[in-house]
Amino acid sequence: MNATNSAAPTRARFLVLAWLCGAMALAYVSRNAIAVAESTVREDLGISKQQSGWLMSAFFLSYALCQIPTAQFGQRIGARRALPFFAAAWSVATALTAFAAGLWALIATRAAQGIAQAGLIPTCTLT
Numbered sequence: 001m002n003a004t005n006s007a008a009p010t011r012a013r014f015l016v017l018a019w020l021c022g023a024m025a026l027a028y029v030s031r032n033a034i035a036v037a038e039s040t041v042r043e044d045l046g047i048s049k050q051q052s053g054w055l056m057s058a059f060f061l062s063y064a065l066c067q068i069p070t071a072q073f074g075q076r077i078g079a080r081r082a083l084p085f086f087a088a089a090w091s092v093a094t095a096l097t098a099f100a101a102g103l104w105a106l107i108a109t110r111a112a113q114g115i116a117q118a119g120l121i122p123t124c125t126l127t
Contacts, residue, residue, distance in 0.1 A: 070119030
């Protein structure tokens with residue numbers, strides 16, 4: 001038995017698990033929070049219910065379509081580099097949502113959030 005196998009596991013794994021669970025909880029709240037404010041957002045932007053549907057679908061379509069490509073990306077570069085990348089991309093997309101002046105800008109930021117969040121779950125399972 002070599003020295004690396006006989007070393008006792010540290011508590012770091014519990015800290016990592018807690019951070020991953022926290023990130024996933026935050027992602028869940030983030031992806032569903034706009035549904036609560038949908039009618040207010042629709043009124044503020046002066047958009048129709050159909051356009052609001054496109055806004056709501058932008059996240060979920062990009063999320064669903066990018067699950068496999070972002071998982072492959074995470075597997076290729078490793079979880080230690082991919083998770084911070086996805087978190088940074090998700091943070092930037094979320095921040096840009098505040099500056100969205102119209103429907104198409106908001107759709108683009110929601111799609112970017114979906115792409116960034118698509119890599120979280122598959123990459124978390126790599127660790």
